[in-house]
Amino acid sequence: xxxxxxxxxxxxxxxxxxxxxxxxxxxxxxxxxxxxxxxxxxxxxxxxxxxxxxxxxxxxxxxxxxxxxxxxxxxxxxxxxxxxxxxxxxxxxxxxxxxxxxxxxxxxxxxxxxxxxxxxxxxxxxxxxxxxxxxxxxxxxxxxxxxxxxxxxxxxxxxxxxxxxxxxxxxxxxxxxxxxxxxxxxxxxxxxxxxxxxxxxxxxxxxxxxxxxxxxxxxxxxxxxxxxxxxxxxxxxxxxxxxxxxxxxxxxxxxxx
Amino acid sequence: xxxxxxxxxxxxxxxxxxxxxxxxxxxxxxxxxxxxxxxxxxxxxxxxxxxxxxxxxxxxxxxxxxxxxxxxxxxxxxxxxxxxxxxxxxxxxxxxxxxxxxxxxxxxxxxxxxxxxxxxxxxxxxxxxxxxxxxxxxxxxxxxxxxxxxxxxxxxxxxxxxxxxxxxxxxxxxxxxxxxxxxxxxxxxxxxxxxxxxxxxxxxxxxxxxxxxxxxxxxxxxxxxxxxxxxxxxxxxxxxxxxxxxxxxxxxxxxxxxxxxxxxxxxxxxxxxxxxxxxxxxxxxxxxxxxxxxxxxxxxxxxxxxxxxxxxxxxxxxxxxxxxxxxxxxxx
Ligand SMILES: Nc1ncnc2c1ncn2[C@@H]1O[C@H](COP(=O)(O)OP(=O)(O)OP(=O)(O)O)[C@@H](O)[C@H]1O
Ligand SMILES: [Mg+2]
Numbered sequence: 001x002x003x004x005x006x007x008x009x010x011x012x013x014x015x016x017x018x019x020x021x022x023x024x025x026x027x028x029x030x031x032x033x034x035x036x037x038x039x040x041x042x043x044x045x046x047x048x049x050x051x052x053x054x055x056x057x058x059x060x061x062x063x064x065x066x067x068x069x070x071x072x073x074x075x076x077x078x079x080x081x082x083x084x085x086x087x088x089x090x091x092x093x094x095x096x097x098x099x100x101x102x103x104x105x106x107x108x109x110x111x112x113x114x115x116x117x118x119x120x121x122x123x124x125x126x127x128x129x130x131x132x133x134x135x136x137x138x139x140x141x142x143x144x145x146x147x148x149x150x151x152x153x154x155x156x157x158x159x160x161x162x163x164x165x166x167x168x169x170x171x172x173x174x175x176x177x178x179x180x181x182x183x184x185x186x187x188x189x190x191x192x193x194x195x196x197x198x199x200x201x202x203x204x205x206x207x208x209x210x211x212x213x214x215x216x217x218x219x220x221x222x223x224x225x226x227x228x229x230x231x232x233x234x235x236x237x238x239x240x241x242x243x244x245x246x247x248x249x250x251x252x253x254x255x256x257x
Numbered sequence: 258x259x260x261x262x263x264x265x266x267x268x269x270x271x272x273x274x275x276x277x278x279x280x281x282x283x284x285x286x287x288x289x290x291x292x293x294x295x296x297x298x299x300x301x302x303x304x305x306x307x308x309x310x311x312x313x314x315x316x317x318x319x320x321x322x323x324x325x326x327x328x329x330x331x332x333x334x335x336x337x338x339x340x341x342x343x344x345x346x347x348x349x350x351x352x353x354x355x356x357x358x359x360x361x362x363x364x365x366x367x368x369x370x371x372x373x374x375x376x377x378x379x380x381x382x383x384x385x386x387x388x389x390x391x392x393x394x395x396x397x398x399x400x401x402x403x404x405x406x407x408x409x410x411x412x413x414x415x416x417x418x419x420x421x422x423x424x425x426x427x428x429x430x431x432x433x434x435x436x437x438x439x440x441x442x443x444x445x446x447x448x449x450x451x452x453x454x455x456x457x458x459x460x461x462x463x464x465x466x467x468x469x470x471x472x473x474x475x476x477x478x479x480x481x482x483x484x485x486x487x488x489x490x491x492x493x494x495x496x497x498x499x500x501x502x503x504x505x506x507x508x509x510x511x512x513x514x515x516x517x518x519x520x521x522x523x524x525x526x527x528x529x530x531x532x533x534x535x536x537x538x539x540x541x542x543x544x545x546x547x548x549x550x551x552x553x554x555x556x557x558x559x560x561x562x563x564x565x566x567x568x569x570x571x572x573x574x575x576x577x578x579x580x581x582x583x584x585x586x587x588x589x
Binding site: 099130 | 446447449450451452453454455457458461462464465466467468469470471472473479483
């Protein structure tokens with residue numbers, strides 16, 4: 001079932017053509033074509049080791065593709081550095097939760113806010129000059145239900161809350177395209193529901209590409225599904241189409257629903 | 258090696274409600290002691306100590322707060338000593354201008370060396386900084402203005418701002434003390450600034466910092482140049498204190514010594530490198546008048562300390578109950 005915010009004209013913001021990556025002779029990703037649209041949630045699914053995270057690494061340029069081209073908002077980013085890609089509006093989260101462990105929840109979010117606010121290079125100003133980011137940071141923290149932990153160090157949070165914090169930090173950049181690598185892994189039912197709701201909400205005004213193993217969530221909130229197996233796309237379409245595909249059923253047999 | 262120290266102890270000891278005041282009192286006490294101490298101990302020894310304490314603190318800015326282990330900091334320390342000595346002696350510059358030139362020269366050297374080394378990780382970074390510093394050493398050995406093995410001798414201390422006669426030992430001491438304190442303030446501000454926050458986040462999780470759009474290499478380079486400049490400040494002032502600049506200060510052993518001081522005292526704390534420098538300089542001074550082989554003894558002391566106190570002396574103290582009660586905390 002598609003989300004409510006899918007009425008607008010589809011507009012491709014991120015696309016890959018013939019994307020591929022080899023590791024010392026082993027082809028981890030091959031011939032991947034992908035179109036991610038504004039205001040849509042696109043799921044990338046597939047069994048373990050299919051190459052989903054590698055595709056994320058290629059799209060965000062953390063890995064250099066061996067083959068293919070990537071376009072972000074009409075600009076070719078095939079040879080762009082990863083930090084530049086982030087500044088262009090494509091921001092990712094990591095499969096293994098990536099927070100700044102010894103910073104507090106609020107500081108984690110503020111680090112993301114510093115650069116867009118032009119408050120990242122001043123080595124002569126006191127830390128209190130960052131106080132004007134507090135309101136925006138606290139908004140995000142509140143929105144993601146982290147308010148009670150605002151002053152806790154990230155390292156002390158539960159696994160699920162670290163993931164939520166990572167999403168908050170990512171949202172702080174207000175990116176045009178959001179790449180989430182298993183954002184709900186390790187979360188309880190409650191949190192999964194909350195995060196699904198948040199993702200649906202933020203996707204009203206931006207594109208989301210997510211890797212997700214929880215197929216209920218995929219069925220629930222994703223507009224498009226692309227299925228990857230051994231580095232290649234074996235099916236694409238909406239959830240109903242994809243889940244009826246015999247190749248997908250074979251690929252998932254024994255492991256998932 | 259010591260890129261990352263142990264995680265902070267899990268059992269949290271709440272800081273004493275008066276911790277801030279106690280810390281302030283300790284700082285004031287230390288300041289008073291620094292003002293009085295030249296009347297008790299040899300001022301030359303104290304000035305040497307302050308120069309090395311500043312040098313180690315500058316080094317710690319890189320190792321402790323940026324996570325980069327440079328093995329070439331002698332180039333900045335010794336290079337600045339040459340620049341300052343040359344400007345003051347040959348060109349007749351006033352001492353403050355000579356020191357400023359030393360700082361600028363060290364910063365420039367840092368920019369060049371940093372730009373080459375900064376994208377390397379871990380041991381490769383250390384090796385490249387060492388190689389570049391060795392190149393600079395051979396340049397100093399060959400260059401005309403450094404006077405080879407002799408070094409630049411009998412450098413005049415001159416008059417600070419044209420009025421304060423630095424050939425008076427006490428005047429010189431208070432000048433060195435002022436420079437030292439200014440250097441520490443710069444470091445403190447640098448670490449506790451918006452820039453310092455980004456540095457910290459890079460140290461904690463570099464991949465994440467990149468994914469938030471930070472060009473990590475530039476921030477590291479910024480820290481490298483600042484560290485080089487402050488090492489140069491220490492080196493320039495040292496040239497004035499001892500009134501000479503020689504190859505000893507640009508040699509690789511000097512790079513090793515500053516690592517030793519910093520690790521001994523404790524990386525990632527403001528006071529660790531100061532304590533470490535104090536210890537090493539005192540030990541060297543003491544052993545110099547005895548028959549003991551200096552390098553072997555310092556080496557053994559270093560080994561023992563590193564094995565017993567992994568966080569360094571100050572780091573270990575901060576981790577004790579008393580340290581935590583006083584609200585001290587090392588950088589992770
Ligand atoms: N840097 C690398 N060097 C060598 N091989 C790699 C590298 N990164 C990934 N691979 C290989 O590429 C394949 C795809 O891995 P990837 O992590 O992209 O899978 P995934 O679909 O994200 O799996 P999971 O569901 O377990 O997260 C795996 O066989 C993996 O071993
Ligand atoms: Mg993965």
